Amino acid sequence: MPDWFIVVVKSLSLLAVLFAFTKLLGAKQLSQLNVFEYITGIVLGGIVAIHTIDPGGNIVYAFIAMFIWFIVPYGVEYISLKSKAFRDFTEGKSTVFIQDGKIMEDNLKKEGYSTDDLLEKLRDNNIFLASDVEFAVLEPSGSLSVLPKRENRPLTAKDLGLKLAPQKEPQTVIMDGNVLHEPLANLNLNMNWLETELEKMDVSLENVFLGQADTNGQLYVDLYDDMIAVPQPSEVPLLLATLKKCQADLEMFALATQNENSKAMYERNSKKMQQAIDMVSPYMS
Incomplete structure (x- = not known):
């Protein structure tokens, strides 16, 4: 059997095993690696590389070595889920860098961080003054989690006492x-709705590169032809504007009429319309 053929077969076989082991170790192996997982990834790749370029090597030995370097990290991960002490040992613990607005110099030195390193990490979080930080902690992954002081945080609807309606993620x-039917169903929409929305925009399905719908049933599209201008969805703003106009008209009718019964009716319905506007406004924001 030619050496090149042996190399091809061993490469494909070991690649398949490496892919399977990586999937079994979980997505964490592909994102934030601790020291143990980092070493495991390097060794597994090295085993595959060494046995791939050596046609005379016994592929069984490669499978055995890969299995050992798979089962040990797998066991470590399993034990880590059961024991926090073991997890802290293998993955490390978080280290507080700033607490109550004060920099913990001893913790910086313990982790080998200089003042410049800390400031760089803060800038990564869009913070340029250390005095703006209430709390900052170095995660085992190496990222810095930062809690700005309350006066430096963006205002939220909760801060303003506003109650907003629940919102599903856009689909x-x-x-x-091509139409994706499952995301359509997730928003309780169907093909008739989609075709109607595309007709409103005077756009054909084949010319749509990407189409997304939000929780309010508004469709946003990007076309293959970038020279074609697509109008932005306006149903929700128009509906809210129509409701407000109706309420204003009722108030105007109440002021214009001399009939007391009619005036009372207009004022009563104007208040009801305002209540309806207050109820639906959170769903139209």
């Missing part, structure tokens, strides 16, 4: 000119 309903 991609068209991709590369």
Whole structure:
């Protein structure tokens, strides 16, 4: 059997095993690696590389070595889920860098961080003054989690005492000119709705590169032809504007009429319309 053929077969076989082991170790192996997982990844790749380029090597030995370097990290991960002490040992613990607005110099030195390193990490979090930070902690992954002081945090609806309606995540309903039926169903929409919305925009399905719908049932599209201008959805703003106009008209009618019964009716319905506007406004924001 030619050496090149042996190399091809061993490469494909070991690649398949490496892919399977990586999937079994979980997505964490592909994102934030601790020291143990980092070493495991390097060794597994090295085993595959060494046995791939050596046609005379016994592939069984490669499978045995890979299995050992798979089962040990797998066991470590399993034990880590059961024991916090073991997890702290293998993955490390978080280290507080700033507490109550004060920099913990001893913790910086313990982790080998200089003042410049800390400031760089803060800038990564869009913070340029250390005095703006209430609390900052270095995670085992190496990222810095930062809690700004309350006066430096963006205002939220909760801060303003506003109650907003629950909102589902937007769904991609068209991709590369093809309709995705499952995301449509997730928003309780159907093909008739989609075709109607595309007709309103005077756009054909085949010309849509990407189409997304939000929780209010508004469709946003990007076309293959970038020279074509697509109008932005306006149903919700128009509906809210129509309701407000009706309420204003009722108030105007109440002021214009001399009939007391009619005036009372207009004022009563104007208040009801305002209540309706107050109820639906959170769903239209």
